Amino acid sequence: MKSIVITLQLLFAFSLFSQKSDCHFTLKGTVIDSADNKPLSLTNIELIGIKGKSISTDKLGQFIFANLCSDSLELHISHLQCEHIHLRFKLTKDTSIVIYLQHSNHAIGKVTFTAKAEQDNLDKLNLRKLDMQKGGSIAELMQGIGGITLLKTGGTISKPMVNGLHSNRVIVLNNGIRQEGQNWGMEHAPEIDAFLATEIELLKGPEALRYAADGVGGVLMVKPASVFTENAQQLKGEFNLIGATNGRGGTSSLILGSQLFKLHPIYWRVQGTLKRSGNLKTPDYFLANTGTSEANYSAALGYQNERLKFEIFYSAFQTKIGIYKGAHVGNINDLLKAFQSDTPMYKADFTYAIDRSYQQVNHQLLKTNAEWQLNSSSSVQLTLAYQKNHRQEYDVLRTSNAFKGPDFDYYINTLTGDMAFIKSNLHKVKWTAGLNAIHQANSYTGRFFIPGFYNKGAAAYFIAERTWAKWQLETGFRYDYKHITAYLWRGNNLHVRNLQFNNATYAIQLHYQKSKALEYIFSSASAWRPPAPNELYSNGLHQGLASIEIGDSALKPERSYHNAFQLKYNTKKIKIEAEVYQKYILGFINLVPSMPPQLTIRGAFPVYEYVQQNVRMSGLNMAMKLDLKKFYYVKLSSNLLVASELNTHAPLSQMPPFSGKLTVGKSTKKYMFQLWGQGVAKQYRYLQGSDYVAPPKGYVLWGCDLSTEFKIKLQPFRFNLSINNLLSSKYRSYLNRFRYFADEPGFGLTARLIMPLNCNLNNNKK
Amino acid sequence: MKKNQKKSILIIAIITLSFGACKEKTPSPTTPPQNESELITTVKLVFTDTATKAVSTAVFSDLDGPGGNAPTQFDTIRLKPNTVYQTAIYLLDETKTPVDSISNEVLEEGQDHLFVFTKVGVNLNIQIADKDINSLPLGLLSYWSTAAVSNGSVSVALKHQPGVKDGSAAPGETDVEILFPCRIQ
Structure with a gap:
């Protein structure tokens, strides 16, 4: 969904008609998409305070209100239920207005400067x-x-x-x-x-x-569709049916929503997904025990009137994930043997069955959210959420008549609350001030890996933005307090550890619109992260990696300083987005090899300890799209990252190697077809001896996508096909922790049929 | 039933379903950990001199499992030259009361298990004496015949080979692997 936000250009074209008596004025207008100057249909226009005065724009983007009184009017204009704009003016004559709505790139109602329609966006x-x-x-x-x-x-x-x-x-x-x-x-x-x-x-700004102070790496936002459907009398939804050859996987997903009562603005939405996939196949062999299954559902209810918006959302996610059997090693000799062997130890055929070892995870979220529009420029938001996460890990059993339960059973329950006051002074200044609170309980049964703990925290934040003609400045400040009580068992003795952290976080982002096509964005931010329980207290064997991990209870929080410069160039023919960044992380908590190996009943294991280092990470991310004649286009993107320890300049392990992707395609109104090639280099920046084997060599993968839309009777369909690893190349990825044991999956074709549902509920039997 | 009533029921159903699903019991963060279900803490080799019936032992014991504290006992195997020993292996979980003998499970599922002995530098010949139900060697019982005085090591490994056991050491994963120092003196 594209978010349509505010408007920079609001053109009021007041025109004078003949004077009429008090309640006979007409307000008409047109809503135009500023990206392409085309009229925007289905924009919701609401006259606040006047009951029943809410309409949608027609195909020409036009709307009309008749019989209005001479009064101060407040207009609420929204499209696709995203951010909205408020307009206030005094109606003294018949009036016609033109409203330019603009597409935005940002999450929290942010003013943007350029038209950005269906553009290739880096973030x-x-x-x-x-x-x-x-x-x-x-x-x-x-x-x-x-x-x-x-x-x-x-x-x-x-x-x-x-x-x-x-x-x-x-x-x-x-x-x-x-x-x-x-x-x-x-x-x-x-x-x-x-x-x-x-x-x-x-999120970069x-x-x-x-949402958080500890997003040292970044904050990724997953946004669902709004429960508030545009057209009250429509049942809206989508049905997805997906089949994949590799793994013989099938997925179906349905989402449905509408307005519940004709006369009350109460909306509902239900959604569910079922997914099943069997053993994956590399170019040469099946990977034993790599099936997965997933069953999820969610339900949402929403109420919305002129001043109040209330939502309740519940989701449940359940998955069972098979873990490749060949990766289960008893000790370091097994591991070394697995490296040397080109073929897997366990031969497998195709099956959907999932055997030990596997993970089973259940995640539930219950969220309520209320938003009051106090007046045209200020609102209050209140969010409460409860999450319940239950993770079970089942290892391979030594004997089949032994115990059948999970080896690890983790429970983490989290209650969070957020209260925010948002003030936006039409288009120049906007600020948000708020409070966060969290209460979290973590517990486990089974083998010890991380301790049980309570985590309580509170935070206050202030985010403000100011817009000038070509400039926009955004700043944010946040202060966090965190208290962790950890319960560690040493034999039969319980040790209680109390940890307290408090610290500040800031972020600044400056946009400069050089010309209509060119925009510069500079951002600077700092974040901090307290050490996590596994970094503090883990002390045990990591089965999958055949290593012993030892935490350090004296670890301090790490702090990052991130500076980035982003360039966006956007014309009809060429679109470029490039970002260079440099990040310093002081006290970066890193797992490094330590001597000597530790003796266990399974032999000697290498020991890794959590230590703190100062590191620097510099990188370049780039994406470019060139539109050629006859609907052809070329896309190019690449990622480059160099990460080193500051004193010794030693490279950090497990960092993504250089990669680039070239896509050539044709996109018409009827279909889209593209062919792509992705190259990933070998990770040359690696410390000799820090890994069991050297990083795998570079590789090139090919793939293609085809998508089209069609109609059967009145029902529209979207259909697309993707092929990954077209040539079924044999390769291993440095960023796959099972690179030691097996090749990556080979050829895979995925076909998707997407059926948008739009049923009219006009059963007017009254 | 009126339409609105139906819809109200739908709302109530959704909400109850949501809350109902949250009802699973969660343990408290202070819950003590359970002992690992499949821990082997101790490997005990019992050597019986086939001539004199004299018994000696060699023990490896790591009571808190892998990681944590170092092994509490790690013996050297000491054998007499030119002697034949009958050797029995006991695998124990000493964190349980009574002590759990895991060798019994290994015996029951002999078709999935194999002991592998590897000697370096000692004049010793080891022959497995027991077989699983498929007549493949198992190794809980073996004969160790010593020759001249020598020093070296013997590795005792237990392989878990479910469905892939073929009598060789290669398949499967390692449940136990201890490199005992060994002296024939």
């Missing part, structure tokens, strides 16, 4: 782009954003990596709520139904401070 993915990725995990959806790569564990688990950082350093916002699971684990993927997302954005 944001819209519905159309998401269409081509459907059927993948939420992290796979995110990888179209500049700077985002995937950190994988086999073919079944992936989590987003933002400019080389991940897990505790990357915050994922689901429906405005910070996702709270066992996020620290590299093999713990975000528990979000990918079909809930209609837009995904990497100060708006991120509203």
Whole structure:
């Protein structure tokens, strides 16, 4: 969904008609999309304070209110339920207005300067782009954003990596709520139904401070569609049916919503997804035990009148993920043997069955959100959310008659509250002030990896933006207080550790619109992150990696300083977005090899310890699109990152290597076809001896996408096909933790049928 | 039923469903950890001199499992030259009361397990004496025949080979691997 926001150019064309008596004035107008100067239909125009005066613009973008009294009018203009604008003026004569609505790139009602229609955006993915990725995990959806790569564990688990950082350093916002699971684990993927997302954005400016202080790597926002449908008398929805050859996976997802009562502005929406996939196949063999299944549902209710907007949302996410059998190693000798072997130890055929080891995760979210419009320029928002995350990990059993339960059972329950006051003075100044609070309880049964703890925190933030003719400045400040009580068992003795952290975070972003086509954005931000429980207290064997990880309870928070310069160039023929950044992280908590190996009953294991270092990360993300004649286009994008420890200049491990992608395609009104090639270099920047084997060599992958739209009778359909790894190339990725054990999946074709649903509920039987 | 009533029921149903689904019991953060279900803390080798019936042992014991504290006992295998020993292996979980003998499970599922002995530098010949139900070697019981005085090491490994056991050491993963120093003196 594109967010239509405010308006810079509001043209009032008052015209004088003949004077009429007090309540016979007409207000008519046209809403125009400033991106392409075309009329915007289905824009909702509401006269605040006057009951029943709410209409939508027609196909020509026009609306008309008749029989209005001479009065101060307040107009609320919204499109696609995104950000809205308020207009106030005194009606003294028949009036006609032209309203230019503008597309925005930003999440929190931000003023933007240029028209940005369906543009290739580095930090944001819209519905159309998401269409081509459907059927993948939420992290796979995110990888179209500049700077985002995937950190994988086999073919079944992936989590987003933002400019080389991940897990505790990357915050994922689901429906405005910070996702709270066992996020620290590299093999713990975000528990979000990918079909809930209609837009995904990497927040770069100060708006991120509203949600978190510890987004050292970045804050990713997953936005669902609004529950408030535009047309009251329509049942709106979408049905998705997806099939994939590799893994023989099938996904179906349905979303439906409408207005509940004809006369009351109460809206509902239900949504559900079912997903099943079996063993994946590399070019040469099936990967044993790589099936997955997922069942999710959500329901939302909303009430909206002139002044109050209230929403209640519930979602449940359940998944079972098989872990590649060949990656289960007992000790370091098994691991070394697996490296040397080119073929897997466990031969497998295709099956949907998932055996140990596997993960089973259940995530529930209950959210209520209320927004009061106090007057035309100020509003109050109140959000309360409760999240319940239950993760179970089942390891391979030594004997089949032993215990059948999970080896790890993690529970984390989180209650968060946010209160914000938002004041926007038409288009010049806008500020948000708010308070955050969190209460979190973490517990486990089974094997110890991280301790049980209570985490209580509170924060206050202030975010402001000011607009001048060509300049826009955004600033944000946030102060956090955090208190963690951890319960550590040493044998039969309970040790209680209390930890307190408080610190400030800031962010500044400056936009400069050089010309209509060229925009510069400079941003500077600092964030901090307290050490996570695994970094503080873990002390044990990491089975999958055949290593012993030792935490350090004396770790201090880490702090980042991030500076970035972004350039956006946008003309009809060429679009460029480029970003250079430099990030310093002081006290970066890093897992480094330590001597000597530790002796266990399974042999000696290498030991890794959490230490703090000062690091520098510099990078360049670029995306370019060139429109050629006859609807042909060329796209080019690339990511480059160099990360080093400051004193020794030693490279940081597990950083994404240089990659680039070239796409050539043709897009007409009827169809889109594109062919792409993606090259990923070998990661040469790696410290000898810091890994069991050297990083895998570089590779080139090819793929293609086709999408088209058609109608059967009156029902429209969208259909698309994607092929990944077209030539079924054999390769291994440095960012896959199972690179030691197996190749990446080979050829895979995914077909998607998307059926938008629009039924009229006009059963007027009265 | 009136339409509005139906709709109200729908709302109530959605809300109850939502809250109802949250009802699962969560343990408290202060809950003590359970002992690991499948821990092997101790490997005990019991050598019986086939001639004199004299018994000696060699033990490796790491009571808190991998990681944490160092092993509490790690013996050297000491054998007499030119002697034949019958060697029995016991795998124990000493965190349980009573002590759990895991060797029984290994015996029951012998078709998925194999002990692998690797000697370096010692004049010793090891032969597995027991077999699983598929007549493949198991190794809970073996004969160790020593020759001249020598020093070196013997690695005792337990392989878990569910469905892939073929009598060789290669398949499967390692549940136990201890490199015992060994002296024939």
